Amino acid sequence: MSGPVGRFAPSPSGRLHLGNLACSLLAWLSAKSQGGRVVLRIEDLDAARCPRVYADQLEEDLRWLGLVWDEGGSDGGPNGPYYQSECAPIYLESYHKLEEMGLVYPCFCSRAQLHAASAPHTSDGNVVYPGTCRNLTPAQIAEKSRTKAPAWRVKVPDEEVTFTDLCMGEHRENLLTGCGDFYLRRADGVFAYQLAVVVDDARMGVTQVVRGADLLSSTARQIYLYRLLGLTPPAFAHCPLLLDVDGRRLSKRDGDQSLENLRSRYTAPEIIGKLAYLYGLQPEPAPRTPESLLDGFDWAKVPKQDVCLEPGLF
Structure with missing residues (x-):
């Protein structure tokens, strides 16, 4: 496949x-409709919150729905590890490259301090980091380290990143004013999502990333790391x-919309068909298999605004 x-x-x-499920369906259709392949990566960076039992159940759910991947997960493949909890040495190598460029520095700010500051906030409520710890002297770093382990940030330039999203169109963000210096590693040593996802997508040969619009604002940071x-x-x-x-974002705490609940009430084609309907891929919520949606898939059909569940649909 090419x-x-x-x-x-x-x-x-x-x-x-x-x-x-909707995001997984769109990712599968986007790649497969162009004769491509799909990798399954388990993003369990915070291993304490992500027990293996959930990853195993996730695989079983995807198979039940017909969203079968070509490599990764427990199946393995040529580009492993596929579990981020196993990849710290790989992330460390890239982290050291950024250190050698003189771009990484320790940050002693707490979340509470940042939110209490007068720094601007992004559209998703996160603080645009004001550079509080960017120019600490070695003596200041040594003094602060006595009482607090630092997290580590990467310096960003006053530069605009522009890209064209396959669904949302052109997007632009100034790194300095849109997000500021961002985390690469937590104080406990766990690597941050921004670094891990870039390293993993690159080493797994991923050429197309489909994900939720809530992650759109992180893309400029990731393009910067790629460069x-x-x-x-x-x-x-x-x-x-x-x-x-009611317009509220779904979360894994919403039991009514979890696959555990849905599987007891609907068949896999019924769930796929209803999601395809909500995302503009068919005119009615008729049962469909993923394969049956391949010929008609087009990002131009997918809405650009958030999609609300219709009463009684599920």
């Missing part, structure tokens, strides 16, 4: 919900989020 390499990259902190590490960024497609009938 098409794109897409991926599922779920975080197994609970049972899949409809929003996760620093001498890697080629993939194409991105950020699909609209699936909201409950």
Whole structure:
């Protein structure tokens, strides 16, 4: 196959919900409709929150739905490890490259301090880091380290990153004013999502990333890391989020919309068909298999705004 390499990259902190399923379906269709392949990566960076039992259940759920991947997960493959909890030495290598560029520095700010500061906030409520610890002297770093282990940030330039999203169109963000210096590693040594996802997508040969629109704002940071590490960024497609009938974002705490509950009430084709309907891929919520949706798949059909569940649909 010569098409794109897409991926599922779920975080197994609970049972899949409809929003996760919609994103997985779109990722599978986008890659497979172009003759491509799909990688399954388990994003269990925070291993304490992501027990293996959830990852195993996630695989079984995806297979039940017909969203079968070509490599990764417990099946393994040529580009492992496929569990992020096993990849710290790989991330460390890239982390050291950034250190050698003089771009990494320790940050002693707490979340509470940042939110209490007058720094601007992004659209998702996160603080644009004001550079509080960027220019600490070695003596200041040594003094602060006596009482607090630092996290580690990467310096960003006053530079605009522009890319064209397959679903959302052109997007631009200034790294300095849009997010500021961002985390590469937590104080406990766990590597941050931004670094891990870039390293993993590159080493797994991923050329097309489909994920929720809530991650659109992280893309400029990741493109910046790709450039620093001498890697080629993939194409991105950020699909609209699936909201409950009251407009609230779905989460893994929403038992009614979890796959555990849905599997007791619907067949796999019924679930796939209803999601395809909500995302503009068919005119009615008739049962469908993923394969039957391949011929008609087109990102132009997918809405650009968040999608609300219709009362009584599920």
